[in-house]
Amino acid sequence: MAATSTMDVSLFHHTPFYCEENVYLLCKKLCSDGIANSEGSDLFVAFISNDKKHIPLWNQKASQRADGVILWDYHVICIQTNQGGGLPLVWDLDSTLPFPSPLPSYVSETIRPSFQLFSDYNRLFRIVHAPIFLRCFASDRRHMKGSDGHWIEQPPPHQPIVAQDGTVHNLNEYFNISSSDATADVRTGSVKDALFTQKHGVVIKENQLEELFSQISLQ
Template structure:
């Protein structure tokens, strides 16, 4: 799940990179994995940047990290691109260009593993996944949305109030 918005400013709480006691930080985008096991009805969130339990139950992760009861200004509203894992693994690529400044210097230490190359040889599709606009959000969660997420390369964009409903349909 990719999280962002039109302004590329999304607040998330309980993040390791924060310098505040409540762990809040503004990310331009964020990526988490939501796992649903066939034998377990409780989706789990894997967030490498979170100070919460690893993994965390989806409901508690949403409550603690997104804080839906906290009223956000419209420019900070989060939207979520949901992509099925096998589809993402075939099409996602990142050569880490987003981690370099205009002179080509690293802005952060890159991961130790090799850059990710898509099945078709593409070297950078990250921008397509993190480009998330509120206008792209589906109007409602319905059963056909599952097909979109499972088959479309870029999945589907949901608004914050649709996340739990969507995952409850899967589990």
């Protein structure tokens, strides 16, 4: 079942600059609390980045600007489909928007497709089915250590996430997103097959996000 009203974001774990681990724990909590299906089949993890590792997103808590815009190297959110025919919901722990937000309003307020960007700033989305992500994702947080071995940002208090097969780090496989990997047409059956079977999901362009989730909801 999808949530139908906003929730208190403070009930969910959040460590600044560790959005991938925050979303991992978010998915687990949504499942355990009965807000999502117990196995997370209605949840999808979305890594947002591009070839240049420069993606502008609006209404972000970490921003120092009035419009909330910030330039991330990558960001991670959770998108929940609504089996009852309602709009998909976006769970973004770093957003100032309602938590969760309907996908169309999240796109218009955070992605702002009407805002003309240079091509270097166009956002790509790697969409991974949550049950696969929860089994396969791993991070030992090495990306947050400087060359001197010290933490660039303080890590979460919980133990690093290890994949079911024992892998200790594969975060880079998820946030390295290239425009050459983007699918041309999200309406094909092969895209939906890949989404529900492939470890790294599918890569789409920002203008395909709502269309992909409208296709998923038709299943």
